[in-house]
Amino acid sequence: MSEPLIRCRDLTKHFRMGSEVVRALDGVSLDIARGEFVAIMGPSGSGKSTLMTMIGALDTPTSGDIIIDGTALAEASPSALADLRGRTIGFVFQQFNLLSRLSALDNVAMPQIYRRDAVADLRGKAIDCLKRVGLGDRMHHLPSEMSGGQQQRVAIARALVNDPLILLADEPTGALDSRTGAEVIALFQALNREGITIILVTHDAQVARAARRILRFRDGRIVADDVNTDVWTPAPSAA
Numbered sequence: 066m067s068e069p070l071i072r073c074r075d076l077t078k079h080f081r082m083g084s085e086v087v088r089a090l091d092g093v094s095l096d097i098a099r100g101e102f103v104a105i106m107g108p109s110g111s112g113k114s115t116l117m118t119m120i121g122a123l124d125t126p127t128s129g130d131i132i133i134d135g136t137a138l139a140e141a142s143p144s145a146l147a148d149l150r151g152r153t154i155g156f157v158f159q160q161f162n163l164l165s166r167l168s169a170l171d172n173v174a175m176p177q178i179y180r181r182d183a184v185a186d187l188r189g190k191a192i193d194c195l196k197r198v199g200l201g202d203r204m205h206h207l208p209s210e211m212s213g214g215q216q217q218r219v220a221i222a223r224a225l226v227n228d229p230l231i232l233l234a235d236e237p238t239g240a241l242d243s244r245t246g247a248e249v250i251a252l253f254q255a256l257n258r259e260g261i262t263i264i265l266v267t268h269d270a271q272v273a274r275a276a277r278r279i280l281r282f283r284d285g286r287i288v289a290d291d292v293n294t295d296v297w298t299p300a301p302s303a304a
């Protein structure tokens with residue numbers, strides 16, 4: 066069997082809060098293969114976002130190992146970590162985190178500024194990504210001129226612009242109504258079919274059913290890791 070794309074071994078993350086220690090992650094071991102679509106559920110405070118920040122190399126664990134695409138994060142150089150964050154991984158959040166004064170196109174072109182081997186045709190790449198998420202006709206709109214679902218699709222286009230292997234989406238439908246959320250989920254499924262590995266945190270059991278594999282967290286641990294044999298495939302957006 067080939068190496069998993071993501072491997073976590075005995076991960077812990079402790080936060081000191083005054084005299085107390087919060088065990089946000091309390092011994093998480095997990096392998097995710099290339100091309101998987103994994104949903105993570107669990108009560109608020111169970112460690113879901115903490116795991117995402119660890120896998121995304123945005124913070125370091127207290128103990129344990131993370132290997133992403135063959136790179137052990139604990140041993141990686143600063144430039145390898147920057148590459149991983151900027152290129153191997155795309156992030157999507159609940160609050161779209163778009164820059165309000167920039168058009169959709171400029172929001173999507175932004176991450177490429179941080180890329181060392183900048184793509185030759187920045188705008189062309191950003192335009193392609195906006196078309197991919199069904200926003201070819203909204204490129205010059207400001208975030209305030211778009212619906213929540215459209216803003217989230219801009220954020221997804223921004224996450225795609227450096228051709229990531231992995232999309233980490235932390236409650237991406239949490240700020241959307243269920244119909245708009247379903248459109249965003251259909252988009253994630255289409256991207257997964259194109260080969261992108263997706264990890265999606267959600268409170269919504271219906272949204273989790275879009276994934277082939279569902280993990281459940283409680284108190285910083287994985288308490289269930291199930292194959293979902295009843296995958297929900299919402300109709301794609303009419304854009």
Ligand SMILES: Nc1ncnc2c1ncn2[C@@H]1O[C@H](COP(=O)(O)OP(=O)(O)O)[C@@H](O)[C@H]1O
Nearest residue numbers: 080087088089108109110111112113114115116
């Ligand atoms: N930066 C931090 N400082 C202190 N405690 C934190 C920090 N980040 C998360 N925590 C705590 O770790 C636990 C897990 O948080 P989190 O991963 O955000 O949970 P979830 O995403 O499942 O709601 C919670 O008790 C939370 O308060």
Ligand SMILES: [Mg+2]
Nearest residue numbers: 113114115235
């Ligand atoms: Mg969270």
